[in-house]
Amino acid sequence: MSDTRPANRRGILGRLYHGETSIDFYGRRRYGFLFSGLLVIVTLVSLLTSGLNLGIDFEGGVAWQVPASSTFGTDEARDVVEENGVEVANAKIQTLKSGDVESIRIQVGDQTTEVRSAVQAALAEAAGVDVNDVSVSSVSSSWGRSITEKAVRALVVFLVLVSLYIAWRFEWRMAVAAIAAMLHDVLISVGIYSIFRFEVTPATVVAFLTILGFSLYDTIVVFDKVQDNIERFAATRTGMADITNVSMNQVLMRSLNTSLAAVLPVISLLVLGSGVFGAVALREFAVALLVGLSIGSYSSIFVASPLLAVLKEREPRFKNLRGLHSTGAELEHMVVTGTSSGLKNVRRQVQADEHTAPSANVTPGALLTHPPRPRKKRRR
Amino acid sequence: MTRRRLAFTLFGLLIVVFGSLAGNLVAGNEPSLGLDLQGGVSVTQEPVGEYNSESLDLAVERIRERVDSLGVAEPEIIRQGDAIVVNLPGVDNQDEAIKLVQVTGAVLLRPVLLSQMIDTPDSVVDDGSSTTTATPNGDATTSTNVSTTIATAATTLPSSTTTLPGGPSRPATVTSLPTDTTTTPATTAVDAQSTTTTVASTDAPTETEAPTTDVTLPTDMPDPTDPNATVFVQNADGTEFYQLGPAFATGEVFNNDAQADIIAGGWGVRVTLRGGATGADLWNSGAARCFAKDSSCPSGRMAIVLDGVVQSAPSVNQPSFTGGVDITGSFSEGEAKDLARVLKSGALPVRLQVQAVQTVSPTLGSDSLRAAIISGLIGVGLVLLFMLLYYRSLAAIVVAGLLISGVIQWNVISLLSSTNGLALSLAGIAGIIVSIGVTVDSYVVFFEKLKDEVKSGRTLRNSAERGFKSAWRTILAADIVSLLGAFTLWYLTVGSVRGFAFFLGLSTLCDMIVAWFFTRPTMLLLARSNFIARRRVFGVDPSALAPGGAA
Numbered sequence: 001m002s003d004t005r006p007a008n009r010r011g012i013l014g015r016l017y018h019g020e021t022s023i024d025f026y027g028r029r030r031y032g033f034l035f036s037g038l039l040v041i042v043t044l045v046s047l048l049t050s051g052l053n054l055g056i057d058f059e060g061g062v063a064w065q066v067p068a069s070s071t072f073g074t075d076e077a078r079d080v081v082e083e084n085g086v087e088v089a090n091a092k093i094q095t096l097k098s099g100d101v102e103s104i105r106i107q108v109g110d111q112t113t114e115v116r117s118a119v120q121a122a123l124a125e126a127a128g129v130d131v132n133d134v135s136v137s138s139v140s141s142s143w144g145r146s147i148t149e150k151a152v153r154a155l156v157v158f159l160v161l162v163s164l165y166i167a168w169r170f171e172w173r174m175a176v177a178a179i180a181a182m183l184h185d186v187l188i189s190v191g192i193y194s195i196f197r198f199e200v201t202p203a204t205v206v207a208f209l210t211i212l213g214f215s216l217y218d219t220i221v222v223f224d225k226v227q228d229n230i231e232r233f234a235a236t237r238t239g240m241a242d243i244t245n246v247s248m249n250q251v252l253m254r255s256l257n258t259s260l261a262a263v264l265p266v267i268s269l270l271v272l273g274s275g276v277f278g279a280v281a282l283r284e285f286a287v288a289l290l291v292g293l294s295i296g297s298y299s300s301i302f303v304a305s306p307l308l309a310v311l312k313e314r315e316p317r318f319k320n321l322r323g324l325h326s327t328g329a330e331l332e333h334m335v336v337t338g339t340s341s342g343l344k345n346v347r348r349q350v351q352a353d354e355h356t357a358p359s360a361n362v363t364p365g366a367l368l369t370h371p372p373r374p375r376k377k378r379r380r
Numbered sequence: 381m382t383r384r385r386l387a388f389t390l391f392g393l394l395i396v397v398f399g400s401l402a403g404n405l406v407a408g409n410e411p412s413l414g415l416d417l418q419g420g421v422s423v424t425q426e427p428v429g430e431y432n433s434e435s436l437d438l439a440v441e442r443i444r445e446r447v448d449s450l451g452v453a454e455p456e457i458i459r460q461g462d463a464i465v466v467n468l469p470g471v472d473n474q475d476e477a478i479k480l481v482q483v484t485g486a487v488l489l490r491p492v493l494l495s496q497m498i499d500t501p502d503s504v505v506d507d508g509s510s511t512t513t514a515t516p517n518g519d520a521t522t523s524t525n526v527s528t529t530i531a532t533a534a535t536t537l538p539s540s541t542t543t544l545p546g547g548p549s550r551p552a553t554v555t556s557l558p559t560d561t562t563t564t565p566a567t568t569a570v571d572a573q574s575t576t577t578t579v580a581s582t583d584a585p586t587e588t589e590a591p592t593t594d595v596t597l598p599t600d601m602p603d604p605t606d607p608n609a610t611v612f613v614q615n616a617d618g619t620e621f622y623q624l625g626p627a628f629a630t631g632e633v634f635n636n637d638a639q640a641d642i643i644a645g646g647w648g649v650r651v652t653l654r655g656g657a658t659g660a661d662l663w664n665s666g667a668a669r670c671f672a673k674d675s676s677c678p679s680g681r682m683a684i685v686l687d688g689v690v691q692s693a694p695s696v697n698q699p700s701f702t703g704g705v706d707i708t709g710s711f712s713e714g715e716a717k718d719l720a721r722v723l724k725s726g727a728l729p730v731r732l733q734v735q736a737v738q739t740v741s742p743t744l745g746s747d748s749l750r751a752a753i754i755s756g757l758i759g760v761g762l763v764l765l766f767m768l769l770y771y772r773s774l775a776a777i778v779v780a781g782l783l784i785s786g787v788i789q790w791n792v793i794s795l796l797s798s799t800n801g802l803a804l805s806l807a808g809i810a811g812i813i814v815s816i817g818v819t820v821d822s823y824v825v826f827f828e829k830l831k832d833e834v835k836s837g838r839t840l841r842n843s844a845e846r847g848f849k850s851a852w853r854t855i856l857a858a859d860i861v862s863l864l865g866a867f868t869l870w871y872l873t874v875g876s877v878r879g880f881a882f883f884l885g886l887s888t889l890c891d892m893i894v895a896w897f898f899t900r901p902t903m904l905l906l907a908r909s910n911f912i913a914r915r916r917v918f919g920v921d922p923s924a925l926a927p928g929g930a931a
Contacts, residue, residue, distance in 0.1 A: 057736070113734075117475055135739040136474055143426065143463075143735030147873075154872035161864050169857055206807045206880040213865050213884065217818065217858045221825060224854040250832070257824045260766060262817025265759025269813065273755035285806075293817075375838060 025248040025301065026241040026309055032302030036184055043191025052194050055201040056107060058148050060141025062116055063107040064123055066134050068095060072127040077104045080126045084119045086111060110141050151205060162216060170227055173311040178219045181304035185215040189292040203285045211292030214262060218255065219300040225251045226308065240318040244309040248301060259297035266290050383908065390901040393893075397784055400791045409794040413469070414805030414879070415456070416740055417749040420469035421477040424736040427462055432636060435725035439732060440464055442483040442687050456803050460878065464732065467803065474739050482734070487631025487726025488607055488685045489663075490624040491670055491677035492693050498614070498621050605688045615690040622690055624683055625676055628666030631684070631726020633659050634705075638723035640716035647716035648708035651723050653701060663701065670696040684722065691722045752806065756813045763820055771827060777902055778823045784898055785819055785890040792886060808883040815887030818862070822895050826851035826903070844907035848900050855895055862888040 025032075056063050066077060074093045082088045092107040111119075116138055124131040159179060166175035189211050193200055226247040233243055270286035312318055404410075415422050427436060440459060443466060447455045456467035466481045607627040614621050638651035653660040670677040683693040694707050707719065760782070767775040789812065796802035829851045833843035866885030870878055 113478070120474075132473060137736075137738040139736040139738075140733070143424065146426075150873050151877060154869050154877075157872060158865050158868040161868060162861055165860065165864060169860075202877060203807060205877055206811070209865070209869065209877065209880065210811065210884075213862050214817070216861050216865075217821075220858045220861055221821070221854055224857055228850070251828075254821075254824050254828045257766075257770065258817065258821040261763045261820035261824070264762040264766065265756060265813045265816055268755045268759030268762060269752070271755075272758055273751040375842070 023249060023252070024245060026245050026306060029302075029306035029309070032306060036299070036303050039188050039191070040184060043187050043194065046191055046194040050194060050197070052190070053197050053199045055199045056137065056139045056144070057202050058144045058200065060110045060139050060144040061108060062111045062119075062136065062138040063105060064120060064134055064136050065096070065103050065105045066123045066127045067129055068102040068104045069127060072104070074104055076126060077106050077123065080122050081106055081108065081119055084115060084122055086115060086119060111138070147202075166220070166223075170223055174223045174227075174308060177304045177308040177311060178216060178223065180307060181219050181299040182212055182215045184303055185292060185295045185299050186212050188295050189288055192291050193288070198284050198287070201284070204288055207285050207288035207292065210289060211296055214293055215296035215299060218258065218296055219304045221258075222247065222251050222255065222300045222305055223308065226305065240309045240312040240315075244305050248305055252301070255297055255301060259293065262293050263290065266293060383905065386901040386905050389897055390905070393784070393897040397787050397791070400795075401787050404791055404794045407798075409798045411790065411793040411804045412456075412797040412802070413749065414803040414808070415467045415469055415738070416806045417752075417804070417809075418469040419740050420467065421471045421474050422465065422467045422736075422738045422740075423477055423481050423734060424463055424465045425481060425732040426464070426735045427730045428733045429731050430728060431730035432724060432728045434721050435728055435730040436462065436464075438686070438721065438725040439483045439730050443481050446480055446483070463735065469803075474737060478734055478737065482732060483687055486687075486729035487691075487722060488605075488627040489629045489631065489633070489666060490607075490611075490627045490683045490685055491666070492622055492679040492681040492683050493610065493625050493677075494623040495679060495681070495693065496621040498619055611688075613685065613688050613690055615693070620690070620693075622683060622693065624685065624690075627685075628669075628682070629662040631723060631729065633663040634723055634727045635659075636724055636727040638720040638727070640711075640713065640720045643706050643708050646708060647711040647713050648706055649711075649716055649720045649723060650704060650706050651720075651727075652704040660701065663705075664699075667696045667701060668699045671699040684719070684726075686722050686726065692719055749806075749809075752809045752813075756809065759813060760816055763816060767820065767823075771823075774827060777899065777906075778820060780902075781823065781894045781898055782816065782819060785887070785894045788890045788893065789886060802882075805879045807877075807880040811880050811883035812887055815884065815891070818859075818888070819891045819894065822851075822855050822891055823899065825854050826895075826899065829854075830903075841904075841907045844903050848903065852895065852900075855892065859888050859892050 064081075066072070074095060078088055078091070078093055081091065086108055088108070090109065092105075094105050096103050096105055106123075116136055120134050120136050121131055124134045127134070163175045163179055166178055186208055189208060192198070193204065198204070226243065229243045229247045229250075233246075266286055266289045270283065270290060273283075273286065427439075436459075440457060443464065444455075444457050447457065447466065447468065455469070456465070458465045458467075464481075466477075468477050468480075471477050607630075609626065611624050612621070613624060633654055635652045635654050638649055640647060641650045642648070643650060653663055666677075666682065670680050670682050673680045679695075681693045681695050684691045692707065692709070694709065711719070764775065764779055764782075767778045771778070793802065793804060797804075826848060830843055830847035833847045834840065838846065863885060866881045866888060869881035870885065873881070
C-alpha cells in the first residue's frame with residue numbers, strides 16, 4: 001500500500017465528506033435486488049387487485065364542491081344529488097379540509113349540462129350558499145380517454161428517445177439499466193397511490209413525470225462516473241465489480257447531496273405548504289414527489305449500478321474477472337487513489353488461472369501499481 | 381481561455397440577464413397566474429365530425445374576440461392539437477363561460493333589409509361593398525354568364541344606391557371606389573324600435589363600443605346568431621350597421637374551395653357552389669329574390685355573416701348562378717383572403733363540443749399560491765443553508781447561480797405571459813421548485829470533480845479547468861435527457877402536463893446557461909486568484925493542495 005494518508009483516522013462522516021468510504025455495494029447487490037423486487041411485487045399485486053383511483057380527468061365525470069356546514073354534510077349532499085336523478089351508487093363523496101374551511105366533494109360519472117347546472121343550484125340551495133360558491137368540474141369520458149392515451153403515447157416516445165440517446169452517448173447496457181431503474185421508481189411511486197387509494201389527478205401525473213426525469217438524471221450522473229472509471233482502469237485487470245464499487249463510493253456524497261437538495265424543497269412543500277397552510281392541492285403532489293425522489297436516489301445506487309455491473313460482466317473483457325472483487329482496505333485504496341490495487345488481484349487471478357489454463361498471460365503493465373506521477377507545473 | 385475572455389463572458393451574461401430584467405420591469409411585464417392559482421373557469425372544447433383547419437382557426441379567433449370584448453383580465457386561449465382550451469380567470473359563472481366560448485365558424489347568408497353607415501369621414505376601409513357575379517368558367521353556360529355579368533353589373537349601380545336614403549354610398553361595381561363616400565352620420569335613424577341605443581353609439585366614431593354590441597346585447601334584442609330572426613348587426617370594422625332578415629342559407633352551399641384571386645383587375649373571392657338542393661338551388665333561390673329586390677331582400681344585397689358579424693354584403697348581380705360565384709369589390713389582397721377564409725370555414729363549419737369544464741374558487745387558488753410560494757422559498761433557504769454548511773464560502777457561487785437562474789426564468793415567463801398568454805400554473809411552480817435540486821446538482825457535480833482533481837495532485841487552476849470540462853460533460857448528458865423528456869411531453873400531451881413540460885424545459889435550459897456562462901468563468905477566474913486557495917472549501921486542506929500532496 002503506497003497510500004500514506006491516514007484516511008482511517010477519520011470517522012464515518014468524515015470519510016463520507018471526503019469521498020473515502022469503502023462500502024461494498026456490489027457485494028450487497030442481492031439485498032438491493034431483493035428489496036426492490038419485493039416492493040415491485042407488492043405494487044403489482046395492489047395494481048392488479050385494487051387498481052388506481054383515477055380522478056375525473058382520466059375517466060370523465062362531474063365533480064361538485066360545496067362548502068360544508070353543521071347542517072350540510074355528506075349525507076345531505078348525497079340526498080340532494082339523488083333527488084336530481086343522478087345515480088349515487090358509484091358516487092364518491094368525501095369531505096375535504098383546506099385550512100379551517102371544510103368542503104364536500106361529490107364525484108359522479110358523466111352527466112349532461114342541464115343535470116350539472118341543476119345539481120349545482122340544488123346543492124347551493126341546500127347548503128345555503130350562493131350558486132357561484134359551488135364549483136363544478138366536468139370532463140367528458142372521451143376527453144379523459146384521449147388525455148390518458150396522449151400521455152401514454154408521449155411516455156413511450158420519450159422512453160424510446162432516451163434509450164437511443166443513452167445507447168449512443170454511453171452504451172446499450174447503460175440504457176437498459178437506466179430505463180429499468182426508472183421503471184422501478186415510477187412503478188413503486190404508482191404503487192403508493194394504489195395502496196393508499198390516493199386519487200390520481202393531472203398533478204399526480206406531473207409528479208410521476210418529475211420522478212421519471214429525476215431518476216434518469218441521477219442515474220446518468222452515476223453512469224458517467226462509471227464510464228470514467230472504466231476508461232481509467234482500462235489498462236489494469238480490474239473487474240466490473242470493483243469499478244462499480246469504486247464509482248459508487250466516489251459519487252455517494254454527490255448522490256446524497258443532490259437528493260437532499262431536491263428533497264428539501266419538497267419536504268418544505270409537504271410540511272409547510274399542505275400541513276401548516278393547508279393547501280390540499282399541494283399535499284398529494286408533494287407526497288408523490290417525496291416518495292419518488294427518495295426512491296430515485298436509492299435506485300440509482302442500489303438498482304441501476306449493480307444491474308449495470310451484472311450486465312457488463314457478461315462482456316468478454318470482464319468475464320474472466322467475475323467473482324473477484326476487493327473489499328475493505330483494498331477497496332478504500334482504489335476509491336481514494338483512483339488506481340487499481342491490481343497486484344493482489346492479478347496474483348489471485350494467476351492462482352485461479354493455474355488450475356484452468358497453465359499459461360496465464362500476465363502483462364507486466366498490470367503488475368506495476370503506483371499512482372500517477374504528479375503533472376509538472378508549467379507556466380502558461 | 382484568457383482572463384479577459386472569461387471576464388467578458390461573465391459580464392456579458394450579467395448585462396444581458398439584468399438588462400432584460402430591467403426591460404421587463406420598465407415594460408411592466410410580469411408573470412400571469414394560471415387558473416389554478418387565481419380562480420376562474422376553464423373550458424376545453426374539441427371539434428367533432430368533419431371540419432377544416434380554417435374553420436377551427438376562425439373559431440379560435442372568434443372566441444378570442446368574444447372573450448376580449450367581455451373584458452376578462454388575462455384570458456388564456458390555447459390550441460393544443462385540435463383542442464381549444466379557454467381559461468377565464470376571475471369568471472365564476474360556468475354557464476356564461478360555456479356560452480361565451482361556443483362558436484362554430486358557421487356562416488349565414490342573410491338578405492340585407494336596411495343598411496346604415498357608421499362612418500368617420502376619413503374611413504376608407506370598405507369591405508361591405510362588393511358585387512356577386514358568376515364565375516366565368518370555360519363551358520358554354522358560363523360564357524353567357526360572363527356577358528350577363530357585365531350587363532347586370534352596369535345595371536345594379538343605380539338600384540343599389542336607391543336602397544337606403546341614409547347610406548347611399550355603397551358602390552356596387554367592380555371598379556367603383558369607396559373613397560368618394562362621405563356619408564351622413566345616422567340622423568335618419570334606422571326604423572327599428574330597439575336600435576335607439578345603438579344609433580346613439582354610432583355618433584361616436586370610435587370602435588370601442590362596437591364589439592360589445594354583438595356579445596352583450598340587451599335581452600330584448602334578438603340573438604344576432606339566430607338564423608330565423610330579423611337581427612341587427614355590424615360589419616367587422618364597425619363601419620356599417622345592418623338590419624338583416626332570416627337567413628336564406630348557410631355557408632354550406634359553397635364548396636370548401638374559396639380562394640382569393642384577381643378578378644377583372646381587382647382582388648376578389650372565387651368559390652364554387654355545391655350541386656343539388658342543398659347547394660346551388662338554395663343559393664339561387666336566395667339570389668333570385670335579392671336580384672328581384674322583393675320584400676324579403678329589398679336592398680338587393682346578400683350579407684355573409686360569421687357569428688353575428690357581417691363579413692361582406694355584396695349586391696347580387698344576376699338571378700341565377702351556375703358553377704361558381706365571384707365576389708368582387710374594392711378589396712385589398714388581405715381582405716379578399718380573409719373573406720375566402722370565412723367562406724371556407726362556412727363551407728365546413730366546425731362543431732365544437734365541450735369536453736371539460738373546471739371551476740376553481742378564487743380563495744382556493746390564492747391559498748395554494750401563497751402556500752406554494754412561502755414553502756418554496758423556505759425550501760430554497762434550507763438548500764442554501766445545507767450548501768453553506770457543506771461548501772462553506774463556495775456556497776456564495778451557488779447562491780449567485782440560483783439567483784441568475786431565477787432571474788432568467790422570471791424574464792422568460794414575464795415576456796411570454798404578455799406576448800403569448802402563457803400562465804404560471806401550480807404544476808409549473810412545482811416544476812420550478814424541483815428544478816432547484818437539479819441546478820444545485822450541477823454545482824455539486826462540478827465541485828466534487830474539482831475536489832477529485834485537486835486530490836490527485838493538480839494545481840487549483842488546472843483542476844478548475846479539467847474539473848469543469850468533465851463536469852460539463854456530465855451536466856450536458858443529464859440535461860439532454862431532461863430536455864428530451866420536456867420536449868416530447870410538451871409536443872405530445874395536453875393540459876397541465878404540457879405546462880409542466882414547458883417549465884421543466886425552461887429550467888433545464890437555465891441550468892445549462894448558468895453552468896456555462898456563469899459558473900465556468902466565475903470559477904476559473906477565482907481559481908486563478910487566491911480566493912479558494914486561502915480557504916478550506918473542498919474538504920481538502922489547502923495546505924495539501926500543493927503539488928505532490930498525494931504522491
